[in-house]
Every structure is written in structure tokens, then in C-alpha cells.
Amino acid sequence: MIQAQKHSTKSNQPNNYSYKIQNIAMLSQSARVVARRVAPRVPAVAVQARGYHENIVEHYENPRNVGAFDKNDVNVGTGLVGAPACGDVMKLQIQVGDDGKIIDSKFKTFGCGSAIASSSVATEWVKGKSVDEVLSIKNADIAAHLKLPPVKLHCSMLAEDAIKAAVKDWKTKREEVKKAEAA
Helix, strand or coil: CCCCCCECCCCCCECHHHHHHHHHHHCCHHHHHHHHHHCCCCCCCHHHHCCCCHHHHHHHHCCCCECCCCCCCCCEEEEEEEECCCCEEEEEEEEECCCCEEEEEEEEEECCHHHHHHHHHHHHHHCCCEHHHHCCCCHHHHHHHHCCCHHHHHHHHHHHHHHHHHHHHHHHHHHHHHHHHHC
8 A cells, every 4th residue: 555644734634645545545456556657647636627617617506597487478488408419408488578578588407517507698698688689699609608618519509499499489479379369
């Protein structure tokens, strides 16, 4: 077993390096060989350096506009989309006023942190805009704002698709109301 008894000068707690080395005894013989070669060269903070951008973390930890409206309300459009590749499902709803501007927006997302963050951003961006204006929100804009890594771009695509589906649902409901009033 490797003896690494380095301790932090600030407290009596061992630093991450010594803690990791002391636990090598719990590894198999082949894993010990690898750990001995790698552990001194890989600081514990290396994983943190590759984390998500603060914009993603902020919207994941403090998502805005989580919830739902009554989907049968004629002033509410609901967009339900999913990504078969990863299993993410996003429901985004818009509440539209008589002037055609979005008053409020809600979402419920079953998925990764990037999907939740994309939903949260989308609900913020659609508020106060007309239903035609929100169709100009593109996944690339959401991805750029959140600084999504390439493997998570599908999350911003879901948000764009959910916005389009919600607008389409609202327009369909409005047409049905107009037909019913005309009859």
C-alpha cells in the first residue's frame, strides 16, 4: 500500500490527493498499478475544470417557470417533444393574451441538466413576445447562451421544437374557437 500522509496545512483533514492514495488498498491489484501511475499526475480538481458552464448550472439549479397550465384552456398552447436518442421529454406551454403576446410560459422536463436549462431559458425568452416573434428563437441561440457542449446540442433543439409545437397548438385552438363562433 502506498503511504501518503500529506495533510492540508489549514486543517487536520487530509487533502484529496492523500485521501485518494490511502484508498488504493481497496482496489484490485491491476487497478492499484494504474492508480499508482496516474494518481500523482492527476489532481482532484481536474474533473471540476471540465464542468458545465455557469449559465447551465444556474438554470439547472434555479429553473425558471416550472409548472403547467390547463392544457384545455384556449389561451394556452402546449408543445410536447422528445428525443429518442437520450430519452429527454420536454413539455413547454405558453399562455397567450388577446393581443397575441405571450403573457406567461411554463415547462416540465424529464431529462438531463442541459435539457432543463434549455427549457428554463426558452420560457424566459418567449415572455412578452408575439407568437410570430418566438418562432425566430433558434436552438443555436439557446445553445450559445448556455454554452452547451456539442454532445448536448439536442437539448436546445428540443426547446426550439417545443416552442414551435406550443405555438402550433395555440393557433389550432384559436382556429377552432373562430369556427365555433362563426357557426
